[in-house]
Amino acid sequence: MEDRIRKTITRQCRAIFPNTLNANNTLFGGEAMKWMDEVAYITATRFTRQKMFTVKTEDIKFLKSIHPNSIVEVIGKIEKADPLKLRVILEMYSEDMYSDSREKVMESVFIFVALNEHNKPMRIDYSRFEKEFELV
Amino acid sequence: MEDRIRKTITRQCRAIFPNTLNANNTLFGGEAMKWMDEVAYITATRFTRQKMFTVKTEDIKFLKSIHPNSIVEVIGKIEKADPLKLRVILEMYSEDMYSDSREKVMESVFIFVALNEHNKPMRIDYSRFEKEFELV
Amino acid sequence: MEDRIRKTITRQCRAIFPNTLNANNTLFGGEAMKWMDEVAYITATRFTRQKMFTVKTEDIKFLKSIHPNSIVEVIGKIEKADPLKLRVILEMYSEDMYSDSREKVMESVFIFVALNEHNKPMRIDYSRFEKEFELV
Amino acid sequence: MEDRIRKTITRQCRAIFPNTLNANNTLFGGEAMKWMDEVAYITATRFTRQKMFTVKTEDIKFLKSIHPNSIVEVIGKIEKADPLKLRVILEMYSEDMYSDSREKVMESVFIFVALNEHNKPMRIDYSRFEKEFELV
Amino acid sequence: MEDRIRKTITRQCRAIFPNTLNANNTLFGGEAMKWMDEVAYITATRFTRQKMFTVKTEDIKFLKSIHPNSIVEVIGKIEKADPLKLRVILEMYSEDMYSDSREKVMESVFIFVALNEHNKPMRIDYSRFEKEFELV
Amino acid sequence: MEDRIRKTITRQCRAIFPNTLNANNTLFGGEAMKWMDEVAYITATRFTRQKMFTVKTEDIKFLKSIHPNSIVEVIGKIEKADPLKLRVILEMYSEDMYSDSREKVMESVFIFVALNEHNKPMRIDYSRFEKEFELV
Secondary structure, eight states, rough: OOHHHHHTTTTEEEOOOGGBOOSSBOOOOHHHHHHHHEEEEHHHHHHHHSOEEEEEEEEEESSSOOOOOEEEEEEEEEEOOOSOEEEEEEEEEEEEETTSEEOOOOOEEEEEEETTTTTEEEEOOOOOTTTTOOOO | HHHHHHTOOEEEEEOOGGBBBBBBBSHHHHHHHHHHHHHHHHHHHHHHHHHHEEEEOEEEEEOOOOOSSSSEEEEEEEEOOOOOOEEEEEHHHHHEETTEEEEEEEEEEEEEEETTTSSOOOOOSSSOOOOOOOOO | HHHHHHHHHHHEEEEEGGGOOTTTSSSSSHHHHHHHHHHHHHHHHHHHHHHEEEEEEEEEESSSSOOSSSEEEEEEEEEEEEOEEEEEEEEEEEEEEEEEEEEEEEEHHHHHHEEEEEOEEEOOOOOOSSSOOOOO | HHHHHHHHHHEEEEEHHHHOTTTTTSSSSSHHHHHHHHHHHHHHHHHHOOOOEEEEEOOOOOSSSSOOSEEEEEEEEEEEOOOEEEEEEEEEEETTTTOOOOOEEEEEEEEEEOOTSSSEEEEOSSSSOSSSOOOO | HHHHHHTOOOEEEEEGGGGBBBBTTBBHHHHHHHHHHHHHHHHHHHHHOOOOEEEEEEOOOOOOOOOEEEEEEEEEEEEEOSSSSSEEEEEEEETTTTTSSSEEEEEEEEEEEETTTOEEEEEOSSTTTTSOOOOO | OHHHHHHHOEEEEEEOOOGGGGGSSBBBHHHHHHHHHHHHHHHHHHHSSSSSEEEEOOOEOOSSSSOOSSEEEEEEEEEOOOSSSSSEEEEEEETTTTTOOOOEEEEEEEEEEETTSSOOOOOOOOOSSOSSSOOO
C-alpha cells in the first residue's frame, strides 16, 4: 500500500498568467480550487482505477495570496484508504519565478467514494492492483 | 443588518453545457467550486464594499452529481458578520431543464477577511453603509 | 402567467476579472453577450420547460463601458409569451465593487422558438405548468 | 475607400469542438456572438486604426443551428463609414467538414464609435490612412 | 489542384486580449500554438473533406514576441499533397492595432494523415472534389 | 548541474474532460501543445530563475490519439544548457483511467533564450543558483 501511495502522488504545475487572476491581481481562489479538484480526482483514480466521486472537501485553507510572476504546484497524495472512503491530501506550493523560494499556500483533504455502473456508491476494491506498477 | 443581508443575496444561474463536464459526463466539481467562489466573493464584497479575501472554505458537500440537461443556481448569503470575519453560506440548486423539479446539490460556508491597502487583514467596517440601498 | 414570469426571473452575477477584459481594459462586449445568451436561454427554458432555440436578438445596446473593480448582474425576464414566439428582456447592471452605486449598462430582447424532437419549430405549450412552483 | 473596405475584410474560421456546444449539442449561440464581436472589433480597428467601442448590435439572426462536424467562418466587412459611426456587417457561414456544402447561418450589423484618450466619443478621422496598405 | 489550394486558404484573426497573455504580458506561445493547430486542422479538412490527424509539427519558430494592442492573423495553406501525407504551411502575422504595420511573427509546417473509420491511417483520396467549389 | 536538472523536472497531470476534445472526440492537439508550452516555460524558468522566451519548438510528434477516460502527464526536463540556449525535452504520457497501462503519446524539444530588462536576448547566467535547493 505504501508503495502505491508513493507511486500515485500527482503533480500539476501551473504558471500564474493574467487569465488566472482576480480583481486584486492575485490568483483567483476559485481557479486554484478547480486545479485542486482535478489533481484530487486524478490521484484517487490512479490509486483505485475505479470510477471515483468527490463527496466532500474538508476545510480548504488559503494561507497566502499568490502574485503574478509565480509558479504553483498542486500535489495530491492518498492519506487514508478504507473500504468506504478514500482521503486525498491536497497541497499547493508557490515559487517566485525569479528566485528559489518556495512555500505552502493552500491545503485541504478531499474525500472520494467509488461508484458502480449505476452510479451508486460501492465498496472500494483495493485487491486489484498488486502487480508491479511504475509511473516513469 | 438583516435588511442588508437580504439585499446582498447573490445568484448565479448556469446552464450545464459540455464544457462544464468531467469524464463521467456529470458537472465537474472543480467547475462548481469555481462558481461558488465567485459568488461568495461577490456576496462578501457587496455586503462590505471593502477588499475581501477568502481565508477558508468549510466542508464543501457534494450531495448529488449533476447531469446534462440541468440548470444550476449558486446562491450566496451572509451568515454572520463580526469585526474580524465574514461568513458566507453557499448553496447550489439543480433544476431539470424540462420539468419544475429543484433540489439542493452542494453547500458550504466560505470565510472572508478584509484587507487594507497593504493587503494586510484589518477590522471590517460595517458602519459605512447605513444609507438606503436597493439592487433593482 | 404573471406569477410564473416573476418566478422565472433569472440572475447571473459576475465579477470583472482580467480574463473578461478587452484590449482597452474594459469588459469585452462579446463576453457580456455570451453571458446574456446563457441567461436568456435559462429564462426561456425555465418558463416553458421545453427545448428552446434563439432565433433572433433585437438591438443590443452597450450603454457604458465596464471597468475592472466592477460586479455585473445579468437579469432575464419574460416579456411576452405567445404560441409561436417567446420574448425575453435582458438587462445588465454594473456596480462599483467599493460603493453602493448601480446602473444599467446593457439591454436587449432575445426571441426564442420551441423545437420538437426533430429540431423543427413547434407551437409553445403553456398549459403544462399550472401547478405550484417556487424557486427557493 | 472601397479599396480599404476590401483590404480590411476580416475572417475567423473555427472548428466546432465539444467546448463550443450547448445542451442540445449544437453550437452555443453565445459563443458565436462572442466570435462575431471579436471579428467586428478587429474589422473596425483595422479600418480606422483608432480606439473603437461597440455601441449597438442590430438584429442578430440565427438562421440555422450548427452541428458538430462543422467548420464555421465569421466574416466582418465595413458597410458604411460616416464621421460619427462605423457600421460593420457580420456574417457567419457553416461548412460540413466532410463535404463542400456551405451556407449562411448568422448575420448582423454592429455599430462602433471612436473614443478619444478620455474614452469619450469623438469624430472618426478617415484621412490618416491614404498610403498604400496590403494585408499579405 | 492549384485552384483548390487557393480556395482552401484558411484565416483566423484574433485580438490580443488579457486572457491570451503570459507572465511577461506578451502573447502566451501555447495559446498561439493552439490557434495554429485549429487553423491547420481546418485547412487540411477543407482540402480533403476526410478525417485528418496531425502526426507531426515541424519546427515552430517564434520570430518576435507579440504585445497587447496587437491583432494577429493565423493563415493556413496546403504546401504539398501526396497520397500518404498532407503538409500545411502555417504563418502568423501581427499588426499594431493603431497603425498599418504588419509583420510575420510565427511560422511552421504541420503534417497530417487521413484516418479511416477505424481511426487507422489510410491513403488520402484527392479525386473526390473535382466539382466547382467556392468559399464566398 | 545534474542535481539541478533532476530537481527542476516539471510535471503537469491533466484529466481528459469534454472541454479538451476535438471533433473526433479525442484530445485536441492544440490543447496538448498549450500544456506542453506551459510546462516547458516552467521548467526553463525554474532552472534559470531568469526571464525566458521560447524561440523554437523542434518536431512535435503525435504518437497516438488520446481518448476520453484517459489521464495524461506532461513532463519537462532540461536536456542541454549552454550560455546562449536552453533545450527542454517534453514528453506526454497517457494512462487509461481504469487500468495501470501507460505509454508515451507526444514528444518534442523546446528551445529557450534568456531576455534582459529590455526584452533582448542575453547570455544565460548559470552561476547564480549553487545554493541548496529542494522542491519538496
